[in-house]
Amino acid sequence: MSYETLLVNVRDGVATVTLNRPQARNALNQTMIRELREALATLDANPEARVIVLRGAGDRAFCAGADLKGMFHGGPILEAREQYAGLAGILEAMPRMRTSVIGQVHGYALAGGCGLAAACDIVVASEDAVFGLPEIKLGLLPLMVLAPILRAASPKRVLQLVLSGAELPAREALAMGLVTQVVPRAGLDATVQRLAETLAGYSSGTLAIAKEAFYNALELPYGQALSYLRDLLTIVARSEDAQEGIAAFREKRLPRWTGR
Numbered sequence: 001m002s003y004e005t006l007l008v009n010v011r012d013g014v015a016t017v018t019l020n021r022p023q024a025r026n027a028l029n030q031t032m033i034r035e036l037r038e039a040l041a042t043l044d045a046n047p048e049a050r051v052i053v054l055r056g057a058g059d060r061a062f063c064a065g066a067d068l069k070g071m072f073h074g075g076p077i078l079e080a081r082e083q084y085a086g087l088a089g090i091l092e093a094m095p096r097m098r099t100s101v102i103g104q105v106h107g108y109a110l111a112g113g114c115g116l117a118a119a120c121d122i123v124v125a126s127e128d129a130v131f132g133l134p135e136i137k138l139g140l141l142p143l144m145v146l147a148p149i150l151r152a153a154s155p156k157r158v159l160q161l162v163l164s165g166a167e168l169p170a171r172e173a174l175a176m177g178l179v180t181q182v183v184p185r186a187g188l189d190a191t192v193q194r195l196a197e198t199l200a201g202y203s204s205g206t207l208a209i210a211k212e213a214f215y216n217a218l219e220l221p222y223g224q225a226l227s228y229l230r231d232l233l234t235i236v237a238r239s240e241d242a243q244e245g246i247a248a249f250r251e252k253r254l255p256r257w258t259g260r
Contacts, residue, residue, distance in 0.1 A: 005032035007057065008039050013200030014193070015049035015099075022058025027067040028112050033086040040090065044097045047259070050200040050207075053192055054120060055104040056113075062104075062129070065111025068138075087112055088144050094119040095148075095215040098208035100199050104192045105129045106185060110167075115145020118152045118178060121211060124192050126185040129170040131178060136165045151218065153178040203241035204259040 007018040017039055019026040026032075043049040056062040066087075094101055103120030110132045117123050117131070125131075133142040133149075142149075142162060149158055157176040161168060173179040183191045199207060213232050217225040236242055240260040248255035 003035045003039065005029070006035050006039055008043070010043070010046065010049050012197070013048065013050040014196040015043045015046070015052045017043070017052060017054050018057050019055070019063055020057045022056075022060070024067060025061035025064035025108060026056040026058070026113070027064050028087065028116075029067040029069075030083065030086065033090065037086065037090050037093070040093060040097065040101075044099045047204070049099060050204050051196045052099050052101045053104055053196050054101055054116070055192075056106065059107065061108040061110075061113070062106055063110075063113025063116055064108045065113050065134075084144065087115075091115060091119045091144060091148050095121075095211070098204070098211070100207055100211060102192055102196055102199075104188060105131075105170075105179070106188055108132075111135055111142055112145055114178075115142065115148055118145070119148040122181075122195070123179045124181045124183065124188065124195065125170045125173065125179045126188040127170055127182055128185050129173070129179075129182075130167050131170070131173045132165070132167040133161045134165040134167075136163065149178065203239075203245070203255075203257040205239060205241055205257075206236065209236055 003020075005019070005021055007016075007020045009016055017036070019032065019036075021027060021029070021032060040052070043052055100122070101120045103117045103123040105117050105123060105125040106129055108130050109117045109125075110130070111134060114131050114133060133145070135142045146158070146162070153176045160166070168176075168178075170179060170182045174182050181191070209232060213229060217229060220228060241255070241257050244257065245255045
């Protein structure tokens with residue numbers, strides 16, 4: 001797969017998607033948004049990509065948010081609305097994907113970049129990572145990215161970020177639930193690679209149902225969530241991979257997953 005703003009490769013079940021505009025701190029322009037949406041959809045349909053790692057090129061940033069040179073120009077309001085729908089489509093699609101997405105965050109993850117990280121299923125950040133929602137400093141608001149961020153983090157802390165525009169060190173982002181794990185910068189690549197390889201070694205079907213269960217249960221009232229999860233457990237327990245996993249455990253061998 002060849003893209004203008006992304007580097008994409010698949011190896012041993014792990015797909016790596018690199019935001020590749022390091023000269024602009026991997027800021028999101030229309031081309032990158034379109035290509036990222038296409039790449040994620042393509043990889044989600046690729047059985048060889050059992051887990052996706054989303055990262056940024058260069059030393060300075062995961063993603064510094066929207067490219068202000070191209071994203072906020074004048075023009076018809078309906079055209080602007082359609083333009084902003086691109087990022088919204090990515091943020092909506094990521095939780096619905098069958099494939100798990102690991103966000104590998106170093107440097108700046110600001111504005112739309114902060115939202116993009118929050119939309120990942122797992123977020124591993126280096127100790128030098130910095131998160132923030134600085135839009136208010138420009139008279140703007142981080143409205144679309146609030147959806148994934150509020151799913152992940154303490155609402156009052158999120159509101160403080162929105163109103164203050166302050167930057168948040170990785171350890172504080174971890175404390176408020178925005179980040180899953182913080183590691184030294186030197187160990188970031190290896191940590192994410194080990195995690196990705198672990199997930200890639202599990203049943204792709206079971207991982208897909210795990211994502212579905214998690215995100216759907218978040219939005220259901222408690223009683224409905226229990227009923228939904230009971231039915232989903234019945235499906236999982238009767239799957240071929242569950243039967244294979246149990247048999248492999250009893251026979252003291254590695255399971256042979258089929259994704260069914």
